[in-house]
Amino acid sequence: MRTRRGRLSGLFLAFSSDPQSTRAWATGSSGERRLGAYLDSLDDDVSRIVLHDRRIPGTRTNIDHIAITQGGVFVIDAKTYTGKVRKIDKGSWFSTDVRLYVGRRDRSQLVRDMARQVEAVRNALGEPAIAEFAVPVVPVLCFVAVEWPWFARPFQIEGVWIERPESLGRRLRAPGPLAGEHIRTLARKVAVALPVA
Numbered sequence: 001m002r003t004r005r006g007r008l009s010g011l012f013l014a015f016s017s018d019p020q021s022t023r024a025w026a027t028g029s030s031g032e033r034r035l036g037a038y039l040d041s042l043d044d045d046v047s048r049i050v051l052h053d054r055r056i057p058g059t060r061t062n063i064d065h066i067a068i069t070q071g072g073v074f075v076i077d078a079k080t081y082t083g084k085v086r087k088i089d090k091g092s093w094f095s096t097d098v099r100l101y102v103g104r105r106d107r108s109q110l111v112r113d114m115a116r117q118v119e120a121v122r123n124a125l126g127e128p129a130i131a132e133f134a135v136p137v138v139p140v141l142c143f144v145a146v147e148w149p150w151f152a153r154p155f156q157i158e159g160v161w162i163e164r165p166e167s168l169g170r171r172l173r174a175p176g177p178l179a180g181e182h183i184r185t186l187a188r189k190v191a192v193a194l195p196v197a
Contacts, residue, residue, distance in 0.1 A: 031080030031144035032064050038165050039065055039076070042172055046180045049187040054194035056120040062197040063117045068187045071176030072136030073125065075117050076168070079110065084147040085162060087155050100157050102146060111160045114139040124193030125186060135178070135186065142168050 036052050043050045051066045065076040083103020091097035099108045118139050125135060139160040146164075154163045154171075163171070178186075 029078070029080055032078040035076070035078040035142055035144055035165055036065060038169065039067060039172075042067075042169055047183065048172055049183055051187065051191060051194075053197045054190070055197035056116070056194065059116075061116060061120075063120065063194065066121060066190055066194070067172050068178075068183050068190065069172050069174075069176065070178045070183070071171070071174050072138050072178070073121060073186060073190070074138045074140055074168075074172060075114065075121050076140045076142055077110070077114060077117065078142050078144055079146075080144050081107070081146050084149055085143050085152070086149065087157060087162070098157050100141075100162060102143070108157070110141055111157050114141065114160050120194060121190065124190045126189065140168060140171075 032053075036050075039050045039052075042048050047070050049068045051068075052064070054063045054066060055061075056063065063075060064078045065074075067074040067076060079102075081102045083105070084101075086101045088099050088101050089096050090099050099106050100111055101107065118137055121137050125137070140163055141160055142163045142165060144165060148164060154161055154167045156162070161168075161171070
């Protein structure tokens with residue numbers, strides 16, 4: 001099991017009545033599986049713990065990936081589309097209306113859809129686990145197989161990071177104020193509150 005789940009398999013098994021369910025994320029889209037495998041390569045049980053395919057209780061909604069790192073808790077939705085990812089302002093001279101486009105299609109609804117997932121993770125964390133500060137919960141849309149314009153950098157729309165796997169990996173490896181025991185505590189809280197889908 002540990003070879004399939006990475007270093008976190010022991011934590012998963014502790015919070016699941018069905019060990020087979022720890023691999024449920026693998027039945028998702030190919031993009032979700034690819035991103036999951038990449039995130040597993042970053043999981044080291046000390047500075048980063050990654051949970052996959054977590055269900056929001058009382059709904060049919062699932063969260064593709066949750067990464068608990070030194071910098072906070074990242075709520076990650078994996079997307080596999082074709083076309084270039086762009087941020088386009090459709091506003092007028094006096095207002096802004098920033099939209100997410102992939103290819104020729106407006107995919108801004110994906111940004112708005114992250115709110116429910118972020119709320120579920122915040123609820124799972126409950127009261128701040130670390131008295132000195134509130135744990136940041138960071139929403140991320142990670143596009144696995146799209147084209148990016150030359151020299152494109154990750155960007156935010158309405159507080160949601162739009163990333164590719166490599167840039168997301170750099171963000172997850174960045175140092176931050178959370179220590180190993182804090183990270184494990186937060187991971188346990190999320191694993192209990194948001195069961196495997």
